Amino acid sequence: MQRLLIMKYLLTHKTHPTADDIYNELSKRMPTLSKTTVYNTLKLLAESKACLALTLDEKNIHYDGDTTLHGHFLCKECMTIIDIPINEISLNREESSDYTVDSMEISFYGRCSACQKKRM
Amino acid sequence: MQRLLIMKYLLTHKTHPTADDIYNELSKRMPTLSKTTVYNTLKLLAESKACLALTLDEKNIHYDGDTTLHGHFLCKECMTIIDIPINEISLNREESSDYTVDSMEISFYGRCSACQKKRM
DNA sequence: ATTAAAATTGTATTCATTACAACTTTGGAC
DNA sequence: GTCCAAAGTTGTAATGAATACAATTTTAAT
Ligand SMILES: [Mn+2]
Ligand SMILES: [Mn+2]
Ligand SMILES: [Zn+2]
Ligand SMILES: [Zn+2]
Numbered sequence: 001m002q003r004l005l006i007m008k009y010l011l012t013h014k015t016h017p018t019a020d021d022i023y024n025e026l027s028k029r030m031p032t033l034s035k036t037t038v039y040n041t042l043k044l045l046a047e048s049k050a051c052l053a054l055t056l057d058e059k060n061i062h063y064d065g066d067t068t069l070h071g072h073f074l075c076k077e078c079m080t081i082i083d084i085p086i087n088e089i090s091l092n093r094e095e096s097s098d099y100t101v102d103s104m105e106i107s108f109y110g111r112c113s114a115c116q117k118k119r120m
Numbered sequence: 121m122q123r124l125l126i127m128k129y130l131l132t133h134k135t136h137p138t139a140d141d142i143y144n145e146l147s148k149r150m151p152t153l154s155k156t157t158v159y160n161t162l163k164l165l166a167e168s169k170a171c172l173a174l175t176l177d178e179k180n181i182h183y184d185g186d187t188t189l190h191g192h193f194l195c196k197e198c199m200t201i202i203d204i205p206i207n208e209i210s211l212n213r214e215e216s217s218d219y220t221v222d223s224m225e226i227s228f229y230g231r232c233s234a235c236q237k238k239r240m
Numbered sequence: 241a242t243t244a245a246a247a248t249t250g251t252a253t254t255c256a257t258t259a260c261a262a263c264t265t266t267g268g269a270c
Numbered sequence: 271g272t273c274c275a276a277a278g279t280t281g282t283a284a285t286g287a288a289t290a291c292a293a294t295t296t297t298a299a300t
Binding site: 085089 | 226
């Protein structure tokens with residue numbers, strides 16, 4: 001049950017929340033919820049590819065219910081993450097290097113427009 | 121002095137070492153080296169864009185002296201990181217979204233060829 | 241030689257994440 | 271319905287990379 005609520009939260013919020021974010025939100029309505037459950041569930045979901053585990057923020061893992069190909073922009077000032085559409089990415093796949101890619105992450109870093117304005 | 125040695129280490133090793141890796145290597149020849157110095161220096165170098173701080177491994181920050189455009193592949197079994205040439209990446213930059221990108225990271229995850237062979 | 245700034249060090253602390261063991265719920269067999 | 275094992279959930283303790291902090295040493299300019 002908890003798992004379903006966590007998955008539902010990911011699918012209905014485009015905010016790229018951390019485990020802690022989700023715990024804080026869901027525990028309002030489900031006071032018995034355990035933080036461990038949130039951490040365990042998010043790990044499971046990411047391993048089964050039901051969601052993405054983003055590592056672009058070195059401090060926290062952010063989760064994303066949107067598993068379609070897209071990149072992310074992290075504002076280093078306010079730490080907000082926004083989606084970035086990716087049209088195409090082409091890379092030199094050497095014939096000999098027969099590793100298997102089963103996921104990818106494309107991240108951009110900088111300052112968002114809001115934080116840029118604040119600076120002036 | 122320590123800073124120079126750390127920078128030199130990054131430029132002469134393509135292994136994407138962690139702060140701890142570098143500390144362990146350099147402290148062999150420089151027993152007075154402090155782990156704090158390594159952490160501080162790598163942070164400085166990355167902030168000044170003299171090197172890259174890779175976040176693809178959620179457990180540790182890996183550093184890279186090669187600041188040219190390229191991606192990385194992390195083997196989730198042996199945690200080895202290898203360079204991936206990137207030819208091109210095209211994204212929909214909307215006119216209105218005037219954020220500034222000052223760095224990027226492109227990461228691939230899977231199993232390297234060595235680990236795949238081991239599995240059979 | 242003085243001295244302030246920069247660099248380095250060692251220790252203590254933080255805090256996101258995981259390990260672990262206990263407890264509860266679920267769902268199928270009978 | 272009862273029984274029971276597997277799956278799910280919980281709370282607490284432990285982990286460990288990274289940082290804060292204050293003290294010490296080195297550097298370099300006057
Ligand atoms: Mn996203
Ligand atoms: Mn590299
Ligand atoms: Zn911002
Ligand atoms: Zn491998």
